[in-house]
Amino acid sequence: MAFKQARRIGQIGACSALALGLGGAYLQTIHNDTLVDFKSKFPPIVTNVEKPPARDDFLKKLGEPVTKLAEELSTKDAQSKFDLIIVGGGATGTGAALDATLRGLNVLLLEKNDFASGTSSKSTKMAHGGVRYLEKAIFQLSKAQLDLVIEALNERAAILNNAPHLATCLPIAIPVYKYWQLPYFYAGCLLYDLFAGSQALRFSYILSRGSLLDKHPQLDSEGLVGGLVYHDGLFNDARMNVSLALTAQKHGATVLNYMEVKQFLKDGAGKSKGVRVVDGETKKEYLVAADAIINATGPYSDAMLSMDESANGLPDPKVLEHPKMVVPSGGVHVVLPEWYCAKDMGLLDASTSDGRVMFFLPWQGKVLAGTTDVPLDRVPENPVASEFEINDILKELQHYVKFEVKREDVLSAWCGVRPLVRDPTTVTSENMKSTQGLVRSHLIFKSPNGLITISGGKWTTYREMAQEVVTETINSTPELQAKNPKPCSTKDFKIVGAENYEISLAARLAQHYRLTDKLATHLAHNYGDRAPVIIDLFKDPENAKPLGLGDHPTYATFDHPFTIGELKYAMRYEYARRPLDFLARRCRLAFLDSKTALACVDEVADVMSNEYGWNADTKKQYIAEAVWYINHMGIEPNQDSYGTF
Incomplete structure (x- = not known):
């Protein structure tokens, strides 16, 4: 008996030893494979990046500066020529420059100030389909509204795919204080996921009262029922804009900031076929011809339209005081300390006092809150956030936060001009102040003298807007058609910083260069695979x-x-x-x-x-x-x- 027990114990021991041996060998194999294959699993950290051309190199492409009187100018005076000139260095302008360049056109992009210096740096920082548009589509039985949502959801996916270092998926909670709202909001968010189809980011879900308070301890718990969480994209708008300009330049475009277009050059038939542009730094003037001109100046579209309309190409100096195409409104945002929101989940106020939707989003280590929507009777040159609008946002936030919301907590505030647009040929002095005829999305307008204007829309759909305006420009310009341009290729095209980016880059930078987590995260998420160039400095x-x-x-x-x-x-x-x-x-x-x-x-x-x-x-x-x-x-x-x- 004792012998049998000893033999059984021996067998068990032998089996255990064998299992441990095999398991150890297996783990060692995995470990060795990991060590051997590790470097091949990630793109290399590259510090040697070619510098872009200097500003002076680009200016040389414009030809010699001129001093001829503006009233005497025409395309015959041009010192250089491009296939396409794009005026405006915001989201749509830089997106169009990239699109046209990838199609094989010789592109000149001109921006009066800096890239993203206007509306494109003052957005809500969201790549989204628009939950509120979906609600309108359902209750108003509006196919147009539904098409806007589906279009934006498709483009949201493109932003997240083409700029993964600048854009990320963000869960957003809707606090619910009435029981009947919970199934209502849940049904709406499930439809939002459904219309996104295969490009849905995550599925929406319900949070219990306790779980929501765990995530957002700053919320007022009185009467709180629970929450509904859906998902959208969050991104860095100005850095995205600059990166688009750099990507266009990398592939052959000439991109210049601080270059103000003062006049359009007309050919013998009175068509707009060039520009007189002034260097904001040296005040030198250049005359440049082109087969076509795209006006992508957003709120300032009417100024370009007046140049195209006038015989000598000069603008109406008071046109922005009575714009025909653009109906401007101001959207204010404020930035608050990080304790106003969870670090990894935003909030949506779906029940503001005036029916607007208000967002409170974690962004760049702070909290972004907004937006207002205030009609403007003219287009401001330097819009600012009024004290009334700042306090309006804080008042709405106070409905949700249990501690006192203080004005001194506001770290920054700004106003962006949102260009709602309409066909300018339908506007008269009698209906100029009316909002009738406003398009819900963007508008492409071809002027009688050839200028192609793109305006309206939103950041999320910038790529599609760029594609449409470049396609329209090519189709309406025989000289461009003769160049046999390629089809659009921006749908799945990585921008500068994204080509060798992968999600663990911040950790790899911190490990490789011995950086703090905060610095490594900042550089990886704002510069992508270009971050090592900064660290090398x-x-x-x-x-x-x-x-x-x-x-x-x-x-x-x-x-x-x-x-x-x-x-x-x-x-x-x-x-x-x-x-x-x-x-x-x-x-x-x-x-x-x-x-x-x-x-x-x-x-x-x-x-x-x-x-x-x-x-x-x-x-x-x-x-x-x-x-x-x-x-x-x-x-x-x-x-x-x-x-x-």
């Missing part, structure tokens, strides 16, 4: 210094991961020409914390002045420009939306 300890430390750093000083190296990268690789370009549109500090950005203006100006060799007057001018702009981002109370500088 840190070999010079001066470039590794954070911006805004000053002589007496405090804990608050270290709240943002922006460095001198990032600033130098923006100048050398991203055409940042002035302090505001970097602070507002490359690193977004002015949008995240205006007071901190204001304290950084002089330091940024010093670095840029050394790089570009500014004289004292130029440096003073650019500092004043940045100070005014940032001061009006929620620091100084503004009485209305019509800012001037």
Whole structure:
């Protein structure tokens, strides 16, 4: 008996040893395979990136500067020629430049200020189909509204796919305070998922009261029933815009910021076939011809239309005071500290006092809240957030937050002009103030003298808008058709920063370069596979210094991961020409914390002045420009939306 037990124990031991041995060997094989194959599983970390052409190189393509009187100019005076000129460096303009360039056209993109300096940097930062449009489509039985939702859901997927470093999927909770709303909201969000089809990001789901409070402890719990969670895209709009311009340039486009189109050049038949453009830095003027011109100036479309309409190509100086095509409205957003929202889930207020939808979203380590919708009777040159609109947003937020919402918590605020559009040929002096005839989406309008205007729409559909306007331009221009352009290829085209990006890049950068998690995450999520180029600049300890430390750093000083190296990268690789370009549109500090950005203006100006060799007057001018702009981002109370500088 004892012998049998001993034999059985021996057998069990032998089997156990065999199992352990085989298991160990298997695990060792996995471990060895992982070590062997690890590097092949990820794109390489690349620091050697070719610098883009300098601004002067692009200016040489425009020909010699001229001084001839504007009234005497025509296409015969042009010093250079492109296939296509695109006026406007916002989302649609840069998207069109990329689209046309990939089709094989020789493209010139001209922007009066900086890329994304207007509406395209002042959005709600969402790539979305529009839940509220779906509600209207259902209750109004509107196929047009439903088509808008489906179109935007398709384009949402394109943004997330083509710029994964800049765009991400964000769950958004709708707090419910009435039991009957729970199935109502759930049904609507399931339809939203259904219409997205195979491109749905995640399925919507219901959160219990306790689970919602666990996620959003700042919520007022009184009367709270639970919540409904759906999903949309969140992205960095200005960085996306700049990246589109850089991608267009990488593939052959000539892209220039701070180049103002002052006049259209007419050919013998009176058609608009070129531009007189002024360099905002040197004030030199260039005359450039083209087979076609696209007007992608958004709220300022009417100014270009007046140039096309006039015989000498000069604009009506008062046209923006009585626009025909654009019906402007102001949308204000504010940025608040991170404790106003969960770090990984947004909130949607579906029951505001005036029927609007209000978002509260985690963005770049802060909380973005908005938006308002205030009609404007003219297009402002420098729109600002009024104190009334800021307080309106805070008032709506107070309905949900159990602690006091304070005005001093506002870190930044801004106003973007939303261009609602209509066919300008239908507008008369009698119906100019009417909203009748406004299109729900975007509008492509071909003027009698050949100008192609694209306006309206929203960030989410920028790519489709670009595709449509480039296609329309080619189809209506025999000279472009003769070049046998390729079909559109932007649907699945990775932009700069996305080509070798993968989701663990931030961890790999932190590990490889011994960076803090905050700095590695910031660089990976804003520059993608270009991040190592910035980190490589840190070999010079001066470039590794954070911006805004000053002589007496405090804990608050270290709240943002922006460095001198990032600033130098923006100048050398991203055409940042002035302090505001970097602070507002490359690193977004002015949008995240205006007071901190204001304290950084002089330091940024010093670095840029050394790089570009500014004289004292130029440096003073650019500092004043940045100070005014940032001061009006929620620091100084503004009485209305019509800012001037």
